Amino acid sequence: MNLSHFARYPSLEGKSVFITGGGSGIGAAVTESFAHQAAKVTFVDIDEKASTVLCDQVAKEHGNRPRFTACDIRKIPDLKRAIAETVAAQGPIDVLVNNAARDDRHAWDVVDEPFWDEFMAVSLRHMFFACQAVAPEMARRGGGAIINFGSISWKMKNGGYPVYTAAKAAVHGLTTSAARDFGKQGVRVNTIIPGWVMTERQLKLWVTPEGEATIDRQQCLAGRLMPIDLARMVLFLASDDARMCTGQEFTVDAGWV
Numbered sequence: 707m708n709l710s711h712f713a714r715y716p717s718l719e720g721k722s723v724f725i726t727g728g729g730s731g732i733g734a735a736v737t738e739s740f741a742h743q744a745a746k747v748t749f750v751d752i753d754e755k756a757s758t759v760l761c762d763q764v765a766k767e768h769g770n771r772p773r774f775t776a777c778d779i780r781k782i783p784d785l786k787r788a789i790a791e792t793v794a795a796q797g798p799i800d801v802l803v804n805n806a807a808r809d810d811r812h813a814w815d816v817v818d819e820p821f822w823d824e825f826m827a828v829s830l831r832h833m834f835f836a837c838q839a840v841a842p843e844m845a846r847r848g849g850g851a852i853i854n855f856g857s858i859s860w861k862m863k864n865g866g867y868p869v870y871t872a873a874k875a876a877v878h879g880l881t882t883s884a885a886r887d888f889g890k891q892g893v894r895v896n897t898i899i900p901g902w903v904m905t906e907r908q909l910k911l912w913v914t915p916e917g918e919a920t921i922d923r924q925q926c927l928a929g930r931l932m933p934i935d936l937a938r939m940v941l942f943l944a945s946d947d948a949r950m951c952t953g954q955e956f957t958v959d960a961g962w963v
Contacts (some may be wrong), residue, residue, distance in 0.1 A: 707735075707767070709742045712938060717946035718743040722797045724789060724840070725749040726779055726832060727806025728772070729757035731905035732855070735933035736803055736940050738763075741770040743941065746796040750777035750788050751806075779806055779832040780824070789839045798847060799840045801944040804833040804854045807874070811866050822869055829873035833880055837895075841888050849892030851944045854881050856899045856955065861963050878955055885953030894952040896943050901959025904930045926961025 723740045727733040728749025734756075740747045741764045749772060751757045757774045765771035773795060777788045793799060807829040812821070833854055844850030857874035864871060878897045885895040902921060904913065921930070939958050942948055957963065 707738060707934065709739065713941075715743055715941055715945035715947065718745050718941065718944060721745045721800040721944070722792070723747045723801040723803065723944070724792050724799045724836075725803040725805055726836065727751055728803075729753050729760055729774070731907055732900065732903060732933045732936045733805045734760050735937040736805060737772050738768070739934070739937040739941055740801075741772050742768045744770060745801070748773040748775060748792040748796060750775050750779065750785070752776065752778055780827040782832070782835045785832055785835060786839055789836065798843050800844070800850050802836055802840050802850070802852045803940060804836055804852070806832065807855060807870075809867060809870050812869065813866075814868055817869055825869040826873055829870060830876055830880075833877065837880070837884050841884060841893055844893045845888050845891030850894070851948075852884065852893065852895040853940050853943050854895070854897050856897045858899050858901050858957065858959050858963050861899070882953045889952055894943070894948065896951060896953070897955045898936060898939055898943070899955050899957040899959065900936050901925070901931050901962045903936060904932055924962050925959070929960070931958070931960050
């Protein structure tokens with residue numbers, strides 16, 4: 707991806723960044739964008755093939771190869787181990803991006819306790835434990851940035867995936883609590899709320915002609931929201947330019963809600 711016409715953030719150079727779900731979709735754009743800023747980037751994902759391809763591509767295009775660690779974020783000990791290995795490899799984490807989630811459609815009557823637990827593990831629980839792992843050290847070092855990904859789905863009163871919308875509605879509660887608890891030590895915590903982003907997964911599974919018509923009708927801006935549009939907001943919130951932004955929701959949805 708040609709990122710040369712986008713803003714550079716000198717404050718991100720050399721920063722240690724940890725991203726969940728960084729191997730595809732929005733996460734891949736975030737991974738590449740931080741690498742372009744000369745940050746030290748580690749991401750975790752379960753798709754080893756796609757993640758390796760991404761690392762090769764980013765190294766070739768930007769001369770800064772990200773670190774990839776295969777990790778199932780549903781397994782909190784594995785996530786904590788990946789974070790600890792990242793600290794050992796590239797120093798204490800300055801920026802945490804909690805991106806990973808799962809938006810599979812589902813009806814109320816198919817949800818049982820294991821289903822609920824699975825969705826919460828992928829879309830919410832890991833965020834708490836990643837924050838728990840990095841925020842105290844950020845506070846001891848005098849600052850850091852945490853960016854949690856929410857969704858406009860629950861704000862739109864969308865049906866068809868109730869556990870997902872419940873998880874995403876809870877994300878900002880986690881954000882505001884962490885912002886209060888760690889703010890005086892310089893740790894900033896914010897939520898990014900994407901609209902309907904044209905990732906490969908969305909295009910394959912959910913974007914239909916009817917969906918396209920809905921996008922055209924609902925967005926204030928014409929065109930399609932792309933992963934890079936979210937990555938740019940992540941960079942801003944991670945940078946010193948956003949030094950007084952915390953506990954907030956930043957919506958990137960082309961004016962949908």
